Amino acid sequence: MPSAAPTSRRPAGTLYRGREGMWSWVAHRVTGVLIFFFLFVHVLDTALVRVSPEAYNAVIEAYKNPVMNVMEVGLVGAVLYHALNGLRVIAVDFWERGPRLQKQMLWAILAIWLVVMVPGTYFMVARTVADLFGSN
Amino acid sequence: MTAAPLIDAPRSPRKRNRTRSRTNFELYAWMFMRLSGLLLVVLVLGHLFIMNILDGGVHRLGFAFVAGRWASPFWQVWDLSMLWLAQLHGTNGMRVIINDYAQRDGTRFWLKMLLYTASTLVLLTGTLVIFTFDPNIS
Numbered sequence: 001m002p003s004a005a006p007t008s009r010r011p012a013g014t015l016y017r018g019r020e021g022m023w024s025w026v027a028h029r030v031t032g033v034l035i036f037f038f039l040f041v042h043v044l045d046t047a048l049v050r051v052s053p054e055a056y057n058a059v060i061e062a063y064k065n066p067v068m069n070v071m072e073v074g075l076v077g078a079v080l081y082h083a084l085n086g087l088r089v090i091a092v093d094f095w096e097r098g099p100r101l102q103k104q105m106l107w108a109i110l111a112i113w114l115v116v117m118v119p120g121t122y123f124m125v126a127r128t129v130a131d132l133f134g135s136n
Numbered sequence: 137m138t139a140a141p142l143i144d145a146p147r148s149p150r151k152r153n154r155t156r157s158r159t160n161f162e163l164y165a166w167m168f169m170r171l172s173g174l175l176l177v178v179l180v181l182g183h184l185f186i187m188n189i190l191d192g193g194v195h196r197l198g199f200a201f202v203a204g205r206w207a208s209p210f211w212q213v214w215d216l217s218m219l220w221l222a223q224l225h226g227t228n229g230m231r232v233i234i235n236d237y238a239q240r241d242g243t244r245f246w247l248k249m250l251l252y253t254a255s256t257l258v259l260l261t262g263t264l265v266i267f268t269f270d271p272n273i274s
Contacts (some may be wrong), residue, residue, distance in 0.1 A: 029229075029233060033233065035226065039222055039226055042264040043219065043258045043261060046202075047262065049273075050265050050273070052273060052274070053198075053273065056202070060197050062191055064194055076188055079180060080181070080184075083173075084168075085172045085175045086177070087173075087174075089170075090170050090174070094170075123189045123190075124188055124194075
C-alpha cells in the first residue's frame with residue numbers, strides 16, 4: 001500500500017486558494033452583486049422624475065437620512081474597490097508582468113482605496129455629523 | 137526520373153463537438169467586461185464624485201438638480217452610456233455567478249430568465265426616462 005502523500009497546508013500546484021488572489025476575487029463578486037442590486041433600485045428611484053417632482057424629491061430625501069448616509073459610504077467603497085480591482089484584473093490579463101505582480105498590485109489598490117476613502121468619507125458624512133451633533 | 141513532390145494526404149475535417157457552442161459568445165462577453173469596465177471606471181467614479189462628494193454631495197440633489205443636468209446633451213449622453221454599460225456589465229456578471237453556483241439545469245435556466253427579464257425592464261425604463269424627461273412636468 002503506497003504511503004499517503006505528504007500533507008501540506010498549501011494546495012498542490014497553486015498558491016491561489018485562500019490567498020490574496022482568492023480573497024480579492026471573492027470581494028470582487030460580493031461588491032459586484034451589491035452594486036448590481038443598487039443599480040436596479042437607483043434606476044427605478046430616478047425614474048420617479050417622470051412621475052412628479054414631489055415623488056422624486058420624496059425618495060431623494062430618504063437618501064439624505066443618516067442611516068442611508070452610512071450605506072452611501074459603503075456603496076462608494078464597494079464601487080471604488082470593484083473599479084480598482086477591475087483595473088488590476090485587466091493588468092493581470094493583458095500586462096506581461098501582471099500575473100507575477102498580482103499580489104503587489106492588490107496591496108497597491110487597497111492603499112489607493114484607503115487614500116481616496118478617508119477624505120471621501122469625510123465629505124460624505126460631514127453634513128450628517130454636523131446635523132446630528134452640531135451645536136447650532 | 138525525378139521524384140514526385142511529397143504531398144500530405146488530405147486530413148478529415150475536425151469533428152464538431154455537439155455539446156460545445158458554435159459561437160465565441162463567452163470570449164466576447166469576457167472582452168466586453170474588460171472594455172465596459174474601463175469606460176465605467178471613468179463614468180461611474182465621475183458620477184459618484186459629482187453626486188456624492190462634490191459641493192455638499194447628496195444634500196443638494198433633487199428634481200431641480202436633475203432638470204439642470206439633463207438640460208445638457210453632454211450629461212444625457214453620459215448617463216445613457218453609463219446606464220447601458222453598467223446594466224449590461226452587471227447582467228453579464230450575474231449570469232456568470234448564476235452559472236457558477238446554480239447546480240440544477242432548471243434552476244439555472246429560470247434564474248437567468250428572471251435576470252434577463254428584470255434587466256430588460258430596468259434598461260428600457262431608464263432609457264425611456266432619459267429620452268422623455270420633461271423639466272416642466274407638474
